[in-house]
Amino acid sequence: MNAAPADQIRLLDVQSLDVRLSQLAHKRKTLPEHAEIETLNGDLTQLRDLLVAAQTEESDTAREQTKAEQDVDQVRQRAARDQQRLDSGAITSPKDLESLQHEIASLAKRQSDLEDIVLEVMERREAAQERVAELTGRVESVQAKLNDATARRDTAAEEIDAEVATVTKEREVVAGSIPADLLKLYDKLRAQQGGIGAARLYQRRCEGCRLELNITEINEVRAAAADAVVRCENCSRILVRTPESGL
Template sequence: MNAAPADQLRLLDVQALDVRLTQLAHRRENLPEHAEIRSVETQLVHQRDLLVAAQTEESDTAREQTKAESDVDQVRQRAARDQQRLDSGQVSNPKDLESLQSEIASLARRQDDLETVVLEIMERHESAQARAKELAAGLEETQSRAAEVTARRDAALTEIDAEAATVRAERATAVEAVPADLLKLYEKLREQQGGIGAARLYQRRCEGCRLELNITELNEVRAAAPDTVVRCENCRRILVRTPESGL
């Protein structure tokens, strides 16, 4: 294949733009904010689960406390009624009087036991409340962090996409000046060779595979006409000659 030396040099410009696009795509894919967001999202799920558990315990202990306090009230009311009967003198039968006094004493013990239960439930309820409040504050803080990281990621993506759009526009202009057959070969080689289809011959070294040409290969390149499209014998990429090739 033949192509004017100027066209071959333009191919290096296209290659440089393609390398930049690859770098931008890699940067876009590997922004540190991506990993940070995944970590924060995992943390949010965990914190929400803990908060739901704490709020459930808070609700359950609130119902327990209400039930226990109701039980205390019932015992207290029963004891008050018995005490009222006792104080009124309505009960005169010694046996009934002894039974009533025994019931009042039993109710007092029962009330003490229930009040102890109420205190234990209140402690658990207050602990659950404090835990839920702490977790809610932690969740809010993590949500703020997630929003901040997301904003940083979006800003970085916007910047990268804007630069990539500029580079693509430059590339579109650059390829217009490259002959179609040369561009087709370049695109084929770029796909086969990891994104590098054309490389400069610099100081007798191919900048594509980084290997130095041996004397036989150098003589062949020297003998080639200026418009001959030379290929590297090692990596088969298009080898573009420049004044710095060392020929």
């Protein structure tokens, strides 16, 4: 393949722009905010699970407290009715009086036991409420950090995308001035050789594989026509000759 020396040199410009595009893609992919966001999302998921568990516990204890208070109220009402019957004097039988007094005493004991249960449930509910409040605050804090990290990531990504757009347009312009067959070969080699399809021959060294050409290879390159597209014997990349090639 033959191509004007100027076209071959412009190929180095395309290569430089392609390297920059690869660097930008890598930079976008490895933004530190990505890892930060992943960590924060993990923390947020864990905290939300804990919050749901705490809210469930608070809800359960609220129902338990309501039930316990209803039990106390029922015992209290029954004791009040029994006391009213006792105070009314309507019961004159000693046996019935003794039975009623015993029931009143039993109800008082039952009421006391139930009130202790209410207090115990109230303490557990208060602890659950405090846990809910604590976890809610932590969720909000982590969410704020996540929002901040996401905003920073998006801003950085937008800046990179803007530069990518600029470099891409520049590449289109430069690539448009290069013969199609030469550009096709370059693109093919670039795909095969880790993103580098053309390299400068600098002081007898291929800047693609970083290997110095031996004397035989140097003589072959030196003897090649100026418009001949030379390939590196070691890496097969297009070797672009310049005044600094050392030929």
